[in-house]
Amino acid sequence: MLLTTILCVPLVVGLLCLFVRPRALMEALNIAGFVGVLVLGVKLFHAVLAKNGAAVTEWNEFLRADALSAWMVLLISVVSLATSLYAVRYFRSDLTSGIATARRVREFYVLTPTFATGMLLVVLANNLGVMWAAVEVTALSSVLLVALYNRKTSLEAAWKYVMLGGLGLVLALFGTIFAYAAAISPTGGGAHLPSFNWSHLLAMAPQLNPHLITLAFVFVLVGYGTKAGLAPMHTWLPDAHSEAPSPTSAMLSGVSLKIAVYALLRFHILTTACLGTGYSRNLLLGFGLFSMLLAGPFILTQKNLKRMLAYSSLEHVGLICVAVGMNAPLTVFGALLHMGYHALTKPVLFFTAGNIHQHYHTLDFTRIGGGLVRTMPATALLLGLAAAAVSGLPPFGLFVSELTVLVGGFTSGHVWVSVVILTTLIIVFCGVLDKLAGLLLGPGHAEPPRETISAGHIMAMGWPLGALLLFTAWLPGSVRQLMEQASGIIRGLP
Template sequence: MFSSIESVLVVSLLLTPVISGLLVTLLKRKRIIEVTTVVSSFLILIQGLFLLSSILEKKSISLFDGIFYLDSLSAIMIITISLVGFLSSLYSVNYMGIQYDKLIVDRQKLVRYYQGFNMFLFTMLLVPISNNLGIMWIAIEATTLVSVLLIMLYTKQGSIEASWKYLLISTVGLSLALFGIILFYYANSVYDNSFNSIHGMDWTNMVENALQFDPNLVKFAFIFILVGFGTKAGLAPMHTWLPDAHSEAPSPISALLSGVLLNCAFYGLLRFHIISSHSIGSGFSNTLLIILGIISLGIAAASIYFQKDVKRMLAFSSVEHMGIISVSMGFGVFLGIYGALLHVINHAVVKSLLFFSSGSISQKYQTKSITDTSGIIKTMPITGFMFLIGGLAIIGMPPFNIFMSEFLMLSSGFSSENFLASALVILFLVIIFASFGKHLLHMVFGNPKSEMEKGDFGKLSILPMVILGSVIFIMGIYVPEPLQTLIEDASKIILVGGANS
């Protein structure tokens, strides 16, 4: 049935979280469902690494008559999803275990959490391997439906309101994206009487035929795509669902939402950016990406300055970083695209560390208030140190990984002569640096409450933080050669439209 090892790996990659979710549903015992999910997510990581190896060798892989297509851009997403997914499953054991012991969640909610966790991984993994853009849209929409159930896990008023807001805004946004996909499909079909409707929605087919598309139709369609997928990616001003959803979700899910889900939506946007660039040149979509990116940075800067809730602060930080990725992609030069793709990975790692550490901190302090959380380094030495590393990294301090990718992105702005946009980016980053840094120093080095008991939580909450902290430091100094090659290849895929315009 399967003609290659890659076929087996892709099918296994998708079936692993589905089987794990079914086992969770059937077994229902706390320890068993925890182990099942951790083992499953570890297998996903291993399979992702094997696929990475194949893609590095073959550059692109088409499977099952073109239904699935993987290239370097897909591989970046798969590795990010699988790494953050595995570490989130490890962290969940301790985080959700504490909530179970404190009767915050019962066994039914714990089972629902692990069911949702596994299905969330499945839906996100389906996004980067889908060649058919309709299937990719279905997968992104499915991530919304699954994550809504995880956000409202606690069934409190705040979580239910956040879930409905997220569902409504994201669904409206993705409906607009669907309309854009239909317009691209129409553009692909209208010029050729021998059009193959079966593969007409395949990304590879659209890229091949893009030069024949009606330019005005492409511009119209891309606006719908940008607003639609931009809503799900957290780009302002369509970002309003994001702070509420991230704030109310369990911390491991917040890490997946911020570190991975936003990237999945931006990945969908990039695929259409490539088609548009192939068809009409990159100038139109680049300009729109720069504008929305700068708006996102400006709103994030103002929001972080006035923020009082730590998880909402981290959520607005995600708006900031999706904004700078968008701007850098819009600069349209190799250095900026390379830096943006590196930043996709860097942001996922750093933001996961921050949500993990802030989750443990909020469990210890029984609050998400920035004002009421102080002296973490004294009460929770390891967690406080990890939170400090994550905080310094997220605001771009050397020698951590985000400094490297932000430096590349800002350099590309000046090399591409986008001086005004680059100046605005620097201005907003300085404001964010000062605002986030102020909150960070208060939380880490302030005076803790005298009655606060000292000590970190269990090893399974510390271990993923230490792994992430190590990755942050290592990638701030050196990007492994296979990853460099992968990002270079993905950057060339994105640039090919502009090169042919």
């Protein structure tokens, strides 16, 4: 019943928050719920390892967790927990300054667990149709979160997000149906429907209709690729990330983009098993490279902190897709490691951006000026550390994962791809550090009073960075084993 419980905990929290009155109780419920999901996620992690390559299944294989799903469950639970811890101070401060109403705050505490439930269902569902429906649930709940402030710009961002996301999801559904049709044509149908479970399709992969699978992957790539923010379908991404409340931006960027990549990966594994060629791999590589190349110039010329962070997410999602596309043992392992480290870093960046927004009431680099180290020392310190981490400086983990991908790329013969990756990483590195050096250390104009923030709140914001440092220095053998299993699944090894 482990998988069912993982899904039920956030769902129940979301439903309870519809009814409980006091805000403190809603906050406590959210935090307790996500602590629960994290504990269950760790339990699932051990259960999957104990199975030694086989998957944990429930409800007649309706729910299924292999190493890849278990890894994603861990990411979802960590980011959701960080979000719910940070949200407490964020929304209290919004309420006192009158930016958000009590009703909107309740909306947040109901929708965030719903969003998390949707993401958990995406990674735990075995049936590809159910996975599609779950992706749609995440899109719908996050759209309302993006529109939470009801400003003109946030409504615009939400509308773009829902229209592009809706379009993408219709295309993904089309692709999903093609994949199902590919499973029907060899058996000739018959009165009983074949199972639409991913594991079933993978087992019969050589018999799937190759034409339909080819077509299915294109549709799914464009569809879920929109949700993952791959260029050129990324245009909703900077808008939604910059207009959403900062806790939601953290969830969108930290984990929801990777959930869409996960959905893409399931189809990639299926397509490769059916066709036996590098078709889907090369497409992932191409779209990933394009996203990385596009992100660089936009970061260099960006004027808004959260939009810059959004483009940095675009770059990281691109890197993950490229690394999977290169398909060497090291690069795929590096991609999974990168997902994890990025999930620990990006939320902290969005949290600090949220603090800055509440203090300065703007995120525009020129209007803030600089001098954050003087006005908001604690936030500035965390922002500086997280920015160093996200641009790939040692001793933070992203340096290790990027290096792993690059070494894997060079040694597996993808020299040109690796050179391009290295170049874009350097461009983004310069862009992020240039912008943030000005923001943190530069001369400030019209400096507002110093921020007051308690040590507890700093802890609640910054603990993922501590975890990042810990897991960079010491990656437990069991985690490594899980990621090796997951990368084996992605590379189609038995």
